[in-house]
Amino acid sequence: MFIVIFIGVALVFPLIPLALAWLWRQIFQPPKPGPQKNAIYECGVESLGEAQIQFRSQYYLYAIIFLIFDVEAIFLVPFAVAFTGLPVGAFISILVFLLLLIEGLIWAWSKGCLQWES
């Protein structure tokens, strides 16, 4: 029962101001739409071109290099410190991780990413 009352109040409470605003517009305030007022972009500058532009996919190579030389090092240092006390399972899993990244390194190398002099 209370839930029904709460739902009723929750519906009526926001609807009253909305209805009043609608009534106010009907009686007093004429709407004045226009091409600029209805424009999507609202910073005073006219929008140019399409919104659906392509993002350059070449940046994935930078992501690979970053993972290899930065993120991998963060994992390798604690691995090297705790190397002697590690069980076999942990050793294999870090090896899989390394192999995956080495594969990325070979890919980036073959793409010419490590070439400084052109």
Place this chain on the structure above:
Amino acid sequence: MSEGIDEGLRRELQRQGVWVSSVQELYNWGRKNSIWPLQFGLACCAIEMIATAASRYDIARFGGEVFRPSPRQADLMIVAGTVTKKMAPQIVRLYNQMADPKYVIAMGACAISGGPFKQGYNVLKGIDRYIPVDVYIPGCPPRPEALLHAFMELQRKIDEQKLSGSDKAAHLDPEQPSEFPVPSFGKHDLEPPANSDVFRPMTIERG
């Protein structure tokens, strides 16, 4: 809607604890105490505008502290600073994108006339050439107190706006425009150099 009650009778009723109001008074009272300015500054006057909004001068006392970054939510445009000819179309476009009712305060010598840069080739000689200005503040830059004074003048202006009748407020009149033509960059100047529907310069009579 509003002239129904005699001022003396109203005061007498107020003394007895009865408050009489009208739709127009309630409407204007609500509007004038919640003027949201557009967060938008052009030059050094904007620093004074920021000072007005900050704690020392505290425009919140007048209900104007809610600076909106979107023209859709703003009621008041404070043109604070030098309007270059490059910037003028953007300002007119922002004004057009504001929802009615909307007001403009031209703050400082540059915004009202071009100020010290009036002779410059790239400076608009007053924003009132393109959009209707409600309150002008002279000064270079005007002190925050001057902006507060302009704000109070605008509140007084809003308070006097009529809800109905032939002299009702412009935003309630379906005939009055809400958008104004945006000037474009011409070969030497903005095209047109002024909107003649809005800009009515005073003529100097010598005699």
